[in-house]
Amino acid sequence: MQTLTPPGSNSLNYLNRARPSLIRVAPTRLVVKCGYGFESASFSQGFGSSRADWQSSCAILSSKVISQKEDSPAGENNIAAVNGHKTAVTDLNLVHIKVDENNKPVLPKPLTISDLSPAPMHGSQLRVAYQGVPGAYSEAAAGKAYPKGEAIPCDQFEVAFQAVELWIADRAVLPVENSLGGSIHRNYDLLLRHRLHIVGEVQLPVHHCLLALPGVRKEYLKRVISHPQALAQCEHSLTKLGLNAAREAVDDTAGAAEFVAANNLRDTAAIASARAAELYGLQVLADGIQDDPNNVTRFVMLAREPIIPRTDRPFKTSIVFAHGKGTSTLFKVLSAFAFRNISLTKIESRPHRNCPIRVVDDESEGTAKHFEYMFYIDFEASMAEVRAQNALAEVQEFTSFLRVLGSYPMDMTPWNPSSSCPQEIN
Numbered sequence: 399m400q401t402l403t404p405p406g407s408n409s410l411n412y413l414n415r416a417r418p419s420l421i422r423v424a425p426t427r428l429v430v431k432c433g434y435g436f437e438s439a440s441f442s443q444g445f446g447s448s449r450a451d452w453q454s455s456c457a458i459l460s461s462k463v464i465s466q467k468e469d470s471p472a473g474e475n476n477i478a479a480v481n482g483h484k485t486a487v488t489d490l491n492l493v494h495i496k497v498d499e500n501n502k503p504v505l506p507k508p509l510t511i512s513d514l515s516p517a518p519m520h521g522s523q524l525r526v527a528y529q530g531v532p533g534a535y536s537e538a539a540a541g542k543a544y545p546k547g548e549a550i551p552c553d554q555f556e557v558a559f560q561a562v563e564l565w566i567a568d569r570a571v572l573p574v575e576n577s578l579g580g581s582i583h584r585n586y587d588l589l590l591r592h593r594l595h596i597v598g599e600v601q602l603p604v605h606h607c608l609l610a611l612p613g614v615r616k617e618y619l620k621r622v623i624s625h626p627q628a629l630a631q632c633e634h635s636l637t638k639l640g641l642n643a644a645r646e647a648v649d650d651t652a653g654a655a656e657f658v659a660a661n662n663l664r665d666t667a668a669i670a671s672a673r674a675a676e677l678y679g680l681q682v683l684a685d686g687i688q689d690d691p692n693n694v695t696r697f698v699m700l701a702r703e704p705i706i707p708r709t710d711r712p713f714k715t716s717i718v719f720a721h722g723k724g725t726s727t728l729f730k731v732l733s734a735f736a737f738r739n740i741s742l743t744k745i746e747s748r749p750h751r752n753c754p755i756r757v758v759d760d761e762s763e764g765t766a767k768h769f770e771y772m773f774y775i776d777f778e779a780s781m782a783e784v785r786a787q788n789a790l791a792e793v794q795e796f797t798s799f800l801r802v803l804g805s806y807p808m809d810m811t812p813w814n815p816s817s818s819c820p821q822e823i824n
C-alpha cells in the first residue's frame with residue numbers, strides 16, 4: 399500500500415490557489431470534478447461525510463448506553479451490556495468502563511494520527527475491488543497495487559466503481575489499456591461517469607495459458623473462451639497452434655476457466671492464467687500464448703479521495719476534456735504541453751455521450767454532422783509542478799469541459815518478458 403507523506407507547502411499553496419480558477423460551471427450546476435482543489439466540494443465532502451457518519455455513530459452508541467441504563471433493573475446499574483460488551487458503570491452520569499474477563503477495566507486507546515488517515519476505513523486491511531473472479535489478471539494487479547489488501551471480486555467494472563463509492567471497498571484496481579489489445583474503453587467511459595480519483599497505476603505482465611480439463615487434447619477442442627482482450631492478445635498464437643475452434647468472449651479469463659471446470663466441458667478450452675488453472679483444476683495445454691512476450695496491461699488504482707501530488711518521484715496526470723467553441727482545439731491543447739516539454743503518454747478519444755453529434759450549418763454544402771468527442775490525455779508531470787498547472791490553465795481556455803482524473807506516481811517497476819514463443823505442453 400502506498401503511503402504518501404503530507405504535501406510540501408508549494409503543493410498546498412497550489413491547492414488553495416488553483417481551486418477557484420479551474421472550476422468549470424455548466425449553465426446550472428458544477429460539472430467539473432477535479433481533485434487537487436479543482437473542485438473543493440469533493441475534497442471536503444469525503445472527509446466531512448465520514449466525520450458526520452462517525453459523529454452520528456457516536457450519538458447512536460451513547461443513546462444506546464443511556465437507554466440501557468434506564469432500562470436496567472434496580473441493583474444492576476454496576477454492570478451493563480453495551481453493544482455486547484460488559485460495562486462497569488462507575489457513575490450514572492459519567493463514563494462507562496469496559497472490563498475484561500478478569501473484571502479489569504479496559505480503557506479506550508487515544509486516537510493516533512494514523513486513525514485519521516482517509517483509508518483504510520474498516521480495520522487495517524484495504525478492501526480492493528477488481529472485476530472478475532479469483533485467478534483473473536485484475537486480481538493479480540490488485541495484489542501488486544495493494545499487497546496487503548483484501549481483494550474483492552466484482553462481476554462488472556461498474557460494480558467495482560460503485561463498491562468504492564458506497565464504501566463497500568476502499569479502492570478499485572481496473573484495467574485501462576493493454577500493449578496488444580489497446581484501450582479498455584468501458585473503463586474510460588466509467589471514469590467520466592463516476593467520481594473516483596486515480597491514485598496510482600500498475601503495469602502487469604500478462605502471460606496467457608490455454609487451459610482445458612485434465613486429459614483433453616487440443617485436437618478435441620471446438621471452442622476457446624476468454625475475456626475479449628485475452629482472445630485478442632492471443633489471436634495469432636491460437637491460429638499457429640492449429641486449433642479448429644470457435645472463439646467466444648466471456649466476462650473474464652478466470653471466469654472462463656471456472657466455467658470449463660464447473661460444466662465439465664471437454665470440447666472447450668479457456669485462455670487464462672496459470673493461477674486460474676491451479677484454482678479450477680485445469681491442465682495447461684499451452685503456455686505463454688500471448689502474441690507478444692512483452693504483453694502488458696496497465697491498471698489504474700481508484701479511490702474516493704485524490705492523493706496530494708508530489709514532485710519527489712515521477713508522477714503522471716490523467717485528464718479528460720471536451721472541445722471548446724474555437725477551431726484547432728486539439729492542436730492548441732497538445733501545444734500547451736509541448737511548449738512546456740511535458741510528454742504525453744496516452745491520448746484517447748471517446749464519443750461524447752451527452753452531445754454525440756454536432757450539426758454545423760455550411761452555406762455551400764448544407765448541414766454537416768460531426769461526432770463530438772471527449773479526449774483523455776495522460777501526461778508525465780505532477781500537478782504539484784508549476785508547468786503542469788500552467789499547461790492546464792491554458793488547456794482550460796480552449797475547452798468547454800476539463801476534469802483532472804488524478805495525479806499519481808508512475809509505475810516504474812521493470813517487468814521481465816515471459817519466454818519468447820508459445821510452448822505447447824502436450
Ligand SMILES: O=C(O)C(=O)C[C@]1(C(=O)O)C=C[C@@H](O)C=C1
Binds near residue numbers: 582
Ligand atoms: O479477465 C481478466 O482476467 C482480467 O483481469 C481482465 C483483463 C482486461 O480487461 O484486459 C485484464 C488483463 C488482461 O489484459 C486480460 C483481461
